[in-house]
Amino acid sequence: MLNKLKYILIVVILISITSCKEDFLERTPTDAISASDALANETNMQLVLNGVHRGLYSQSQTIFPGGDSQRAGNHYWVPLGDNLSGGLIHSAPANNLGWRTEMQWNSHTQPTSLTNELLWYHRYNIILHANLLINGILEGNLTETPTLNSILGQAYTYRAYAYLSLVQHYSRGYLIGSPSTDPGVPLLFSSESPFTSEPRSTVEEIYNQIGQDLDAAISAFEKGSTRPSGGPEVKSQLNIDVAYGLKARWALSKGDWQTAADAAVAARQNYPLMNESEWKAGFNSNDLSEVIWGSNVIQTETTFFRSYFYLASNTFNGSQIRNNPKIADRRLVDAIPDTDYRKDVFIIDAPNTNFSASNNEGGLDPDTGLPKDPNYASDLDAYNARRAEINAEYGITNSFNQHPYMHFKLKNKNPGSIDPDDVIYMRASEMYLIEAEARAMMNDIVGAQNALKPLGEERDSAYDVTVYNTQESLMDHIKFQRGVELWGEGFGYTDKIRWDEGIDHAADGGSGASAVLYQGAYQVEKPSLNDDWIFKIPQAEINANPNITPSDQN
Structure with missing residues (x-):
């Protein structure tokens, strides 16, 4: 089974970097599934879905050919949302995988950036897989069964998910723009070569399609088989609750408040809230009671230094973390009541041990040998003792730097390692x-x-x-x-x-971020006044798609 998952490739979507480009590979890998074979029966269709599931977190080139090893799907795209918005704060200038460049808003604002190309490429590959399944099921002659309806529901949900991601990144926000005229992204339904390039549909058209797909998904799931019970792997399969959850997000983002409320209630019914011990367990497993959907990262297919926790968790044994512990906005942390156990995962009094810390308060003073951290300025023993205490509690060593307001919300199951962990969505x-x-x-x-x-x-x-x-x-x-x-x-x-x-x-007293490190991203005007919130259309797409010209650029 793992070999089949590892090489699950569909010949009709072996495209190069962009979704609309008409430059396709002419050969099929020896263990790929051809388009006709992929749609021959439910078992093969499930293999296609399994490939998409893994494609959510794999290094881009391993599942969706033409990608780049510098990005591992949602391992990168999930924490990027907090990296860009200033919530996941860098304490030092480490820049592995361009993570600092992202934080400084010097990546998504450039049409040739790897991030703009790969997010676009990744989401359109999901759409092409979904189209293959949707078109094959609706136009084929397979007997309708609960399993087939479940596959169809997942395909519609995936297409809605990908389009919502695309329109929220590459277009002006629905509530702050003019969705009926604002340019969205190309709307594609094809699943067979040759693909026809499409212009940008409006934001409203994309949102309408997302709504239709989610309704179709829910209808299919209602006639489908239920998601199986089991370990964390089962929550990588989409079900009706995921569709309702996406519908809640979609409706909230467009101001359809009643639909958002109703869908959110429907989505959460079977997922009890986590208790304190679960909440503090590290957010590293789909096994947590309230997880509705997440990628179960296969142990043998780890992304190592391309993972979510490499970029965001202070227990991952990688240079991005050891040299640049991630901190939370101290204004947020200070506002958490002491009676709220979530405050415990933000270590306000962690000593600043990093000689490269951007606030210039890290390490020891070379003249006095005392800590530069003002909280420990006259007490080296307390500084060392607190560092040792944190190391012991969270499973790290002195090779990991510490910093005030560092977090331990996201923790590896095996702290201090590079082991893979699940990605919760x-x-x-x-x-x-x-x-x-x-x-x-x-x-x-x-x-x-x-x-x-x-x-x-x-x-x-x-x-x-x-x-x-x-x-x-x-x-x-x-x-x-x-x-x-x-x-x-x-x-x-x-x-x-x-x-x-x-x-x-x-x-309000500052977040704790360094103006020198953050540069132009230290203060950013609100989205309605600053189009830099909108990702640039990849230059590769403009070059390849005759229906998108330089004048279409955001």
């Missing part, structure tokens, strides 16, 4: 927060409070939702709760676009 907590925001935007104060109450009371022993009794106070609190609960899980970029909020690391 959707949790029940997000669905409570979506419902709360949607109801607050409808000015349903009691409804929003009731949506927040289960989550708040689980996390904070002194939680009292009744103090948030106006729309303004509720929205401020919901933003805070999203910031804490979903920190490091990649939602910062789309949240800021939806709320039309900029980035200001200097405000």
